[in-house]
Amino acid sequence: MFREAAEAPQVVAAQLARNAAQLAELGARLRTAPPRAVVTCARGSSDHAATFARYLVEANTQALTSSAAPSLSSLYESSTDMRDVLFVTISQSGKSPDLLAATEHARANGAFTVALCNTPDAPLMRIADCAVPLHAGRETSVAATKSYIATLCCVTQLVASWTQQLDLSAALARLPAQLEQAWECDWSKAVETFSEATSLFVIARGFGLAIAQEAALKFKETCGLHAEAFSSAEVRHGPMALVRAGFPVLMFAQDDETRSGIEQLAAEFAARDARVLLAGARARGAVSLPTVVAHPVIEPILMIQSFYAMANQLSLARGLDPDSPPHLNKITETV
Numbered sequence: 001m002f003r004e005a006a007e008a009p010q011v012v013a014a015q016l017a018r019n020a021a022q023l024a025e026l027g028a029r030l031r032t033a034p035p036r037a038v039v040t041c042a043r044g045s046s047d048h049a050a051t052f053a054r055y056l057v058e059a060n061t062q063a064l065t066s067s068a069a070p071s072l073s074s075l076y077e078s079s080t081d082m083r084d085v086l087f088v089t090i091s092q093s094g095k096s097p098d099l100l101a102a103t104e105h106a107r108a109n110g111a112f113t114v115a116l117c118n119t120p121d122a123p124l125m126r127i128a129d130c131a132v133p134l135h136a137g138r139e140t141s142v143a144a145t146k147s148y149i150a151t152l153c154c155v156t157q158l159v160a161s162w163t164q165q166l167d168l169s170a171a172l173a174r175l176p177a178q179l180e181q182a183w184e185c186d187w188s189k190a191v192e193t194f195s196e197a198t199s200l201f202v203i204a205r206g207f208g209l210a211i212a213q214e215a216a217l218k219f220k221e222t223c224g225l226h227a228e229a230f231s232s233a234e235v236r237h238g239p240m241a242l243v244r245a246g247f248p249v250l251m252f253a254q255d256d257e258t259r260s261g262i263e264q265l266a267a268e269f270a271a272r273d274a275r276v277l278l279a280g281a282r283a284r285g286a287v288s289l290p291t292v293v294a295h296p297v298i299e300p301i302l303m304i305q306s307f308y309a310m311a312n313q314l315s316l317a318r319g320l321d322p323d324s325p326p327h328l329n330k331i332t333e334t335v
Contacts, residue, residue: 001222001315001322005145005308006183007137012153013176015135019157026114026130027161034063035086035112041068041102042090045144045214049151050090052210056159056297059207068106070098083110091115092139092147094122103127116154118147132158141323143221145308148214149179152301171295175302178292182302185290187310190250190277193287194219195317197248199226203235204252205262207297208280211252211304218307222315222322232258232265245273252303253281256296279303 040050054065072078087106094117115128125131136150160168204212212229219227253262270285279289315322
């Protein structure tokens, strides 16, 4: 896990160059024939990347974006009108039967299907109208790291090509070097805080929600911690009652319209004597984790890279093997 996560800067640099022409062509197609909606389809870490895609697409285009329920195709055999829909399937292996069934169903019902996949010869890549490789290379650790970052980068490059946002494209060009910096950020205070924990919250909002979901999954997978991810708005509806003295909370804040709300919530948690660690912002009573300043869309990608280094250290500190989580396999083929 540690070695593969450290490869993310090289993976992203190669991906940006190798996919530029294909995504420019795809972006031109989407401008010429804008989809009436975008539907994502994924599981696990890939579904967290789909959350990122939803925020990015809806914030920058006029396309309503939603997540597909794969079981509607694979189990319930439902028929959905997919005419003029962009259907984006995200997968590392490209082999899961339910994702394949959902993609075939979408295409048969009129969707233009796009596959983002890390296995170039996977069945998913053969059935999609447009197959975009992630170029992350082989990933043997059960916990996805570089492939997740590669997916976020690919989604960002796709949207930047679609909307012709030069500032976002320029920010992507700086991403490989910034990932190197993010890998060196010292998050040892998080290791100290979570080494004796049993459960915690991971909180973000907007573009950052996807990495809160991913971090919560990695806490479970690699560290044996019960972690739940929430939007900073959603956590106030019930879950807030659990945050008492000593309760650990990890919060992510990118520098956009969501930041002030995250800071306010962090201060509220700290006032309850919760153990709050805050990345990307500062709040009274919270421990600040170092981050790399970048474009608001890019900052969450950099934060999850810093998190991966910390999660590996935390897993070892808790006496676990981050590369071999119990009861898990690298490829999960759901039906």
